Amino acid sequence: MIDVAALVFGLLALLLAGPVPALLGRATWTHRAPRAALVLWQAVALAAVLSAFSAGLAIASRLLVPGPDGRPTTAPLAEIDALGLPLWILYVTVFALTLLVGARLVYSVVRVAVRTRRRRARHRILVDLLDRHTDAAATHLPLERAPDLRVLDVTEPLAYCLPGLRQRVVLSEGTFASLSAAEVSAILSHERSHLRARHDLVLEAFTAVNDAFPRVVRSRSALGAVQLLVEMLADDSAVRTAGPAPLARALVACSTSTAPRGAMAAGGPSTVLRVQRLAAGRADRVLVTAVAYAASAAILVVPTLAVAVPWLTELSRLFGTFGH
Template sequence: MTALAFGILALLLVGPAPALLARAQWPLRAPRAAMALWQAIALAAVLSAFSCGLAIAANLLVPDANGHPTTNPLDEFQSLGPVLWTIYVAVFLLTLVIGARLIFTTIRVGVRTRARRSAHRQLIDLLDRLDRTDRSNPLYARDVRMLDVDEPLAYCLPGLRQRVVLSEGTVSRLTRDELDAVITHERAHLRARHDLVLEAFIAVHAAFPRFVRSRSALAAVQLLVEILADDRAVRAVGHRPLGRALVACADSVAPRGALAVGGPTTLVRVSRLSDTRSATAVASLAYLTAAAILIVPTLAVAIPWLWEISHLVTAPR
């Protein structure tokens, strides 16, 4: 029953729950709470999947009279029956595959993304058109680079050597307040390390089988990180400068591994700037739900397993 409960919970947290949350409108008013809930769902889904596998492993290695586990899962073939034993083994192997895919995807995404950023960082440092001798230039900063491009470009490159990349087209189109909004937006991404949040969701999304995972989860999280950066820019310069800057940079694109100020979510983000409704109640409920999603499964796993471990340790040899 424990394995079944955790298996059902993992399926719900990977499929239906993200699909429902992605269609909700309240995360636009409480993005920080929504992000906490998304992270809790992702982490609880992984923990539930592993807990399901561990519970099945416990059934395949039933302790003997002295409290020691049997050393061969085949010993339980007769007691469980061929059908149930086959299901247990199949689910346990699927759990191992998910764990291996999660580790592999995390490493692959991290290595490839950082290689792209390093190569692109070297390129923009060579192509930088900003006059570094003019310290009176309002754009003068260690992390800002400007490219000789007429199209509006504005994005950031996270990492140890962070960069905020602007094009001359962006600088010429925006007023000083609007430019400050763009730079503040990109620096908010860098300061909060939103790139790591996205990498984690990419890894979790790729780890689970396609027929159970939600396609909308990653897109919803990408929108939330942009909204969180927007809110930081609003606190710095106000709603109107940011709104005008977002419209001007709506067609801005970025290389893979970077975070652009524009993109397909611009219309939604501009629309929400006029929504001043309080979201305190829904944010509090989201935080409580996130805590419950994490704490309840963790306690349900930790307490029985701590009891089993103590029983094994104290069992007579």
């Protein structure tokens, strides 16, 4: 039973780290329900990590063979006698790979968090120093000055945000010169939606999980697909405030602008697809949303019930010898 559990968990981890994200990244239905699709992406990523760890735990429980007194032992010679050398080598290799994924995940989480926050802190200091938004009339700002808003002396339209405890929304003089009041309001709503929802934490988590798995098994499309969904969520929030037409015009105007690493820009390579989505309007998303949420629950719950319970029962029986 333990052997089957380890095999199933291992195969599930490989599928959820590679082929499943590759298929999901090419799907277009996700554009109609970005929130539900993002939940599905999170379920896939979490299930991949849990499956990898569960495979390692199943292997570890198999290596803990009963000793002469009936208690689990980690003596290699006893394990080899009980399992055979080829199977023992395979189990140890899989267990070592699981530990490697866990170590890489912890390292990646810490590295991404530290580097991203350092970049944002340096850039936050820079935009605070370069802020030209000292007079609302001088920048033709169609609304009152906000404490989180910074305006740079740049002629091209520019819009991005710096998430964190000290949030910033950065616009350029060119943004106010090129956009109408409604369009500026739409782009501000887009950026502040990122800040309210803490989309940056979602992207950090996916970046860490993406780096944790070896290149040969992970999907290259996962992070890009999640970034697109996050932008679509911010678009939907801005549409509810300013309408689709002003937001679409603002996105086109800012499409060629760039933002520093760690920031979240309004424009970018996905602008054309997002503008087409805004022009298409809101289709009926009830069925798509319901299916996505149901799939998310199934990905997390069904493997646990079908596979985890048998080997947990066996593990409990094995360690139950400690009480005798």
